[in-house]
Amino acid sequence: MTLTRSSLALIALAGSAGLLLAALAFQHLGGLYPCILCLWQRWPHLVALLLGLAALKWQGPALPALAGLAVLTSAGIGVYHFGVEQDWWAGLQQCAVNTLADVSSADLLNTDVSVGAPAACDKIAWSLLGLSMAGWNVLASTLLAGLWALAARKS
Secondary structure, eight states: OOOHHEEEHHHHHHHHHHHHHHOOOOOTTTOOOOOOHHHHHHHHHHHHHHHHHHHHOOOSSSSHHHHHHHHHHHHHHHHHHHHTTSSOOOOGGGSOOOOTOOHHHHHHOOTTTTOOOOOOOTTTOOOOOOOOOOHHHHHHEEEEEHHEEEEEETO
């Protein structure tokens, strides 16, 4: 079975959409508040989704290549985040903050209340087989970048 450019793009689109949906499910259904680096890892997948949708409409290698660079950006942020979690290097100044766990919805609208910031980047909120969500994002994003590269070659 030979995969076409469109089928590769659809698989890669589904991958980025799945990663975003999983992150939102962990946040809103699982109560795992994201840190700033977690949030930053999401944006390139949204960019890849938009570029991928455009790539389904317009031919050429540029859009799939750009979508691949977007997911590689997420992988790069994920590598940095994984290193912070493992204490291989220091995180950003915004990484050493508290969580929003004790904030009510009324507090979010009250400008007189300090609601803190996202979760600390060096705390692993969830892991599977020894890899945190950042580590899994690195693996998945790298795989998706490969799919986008194949799609770009078929243009």
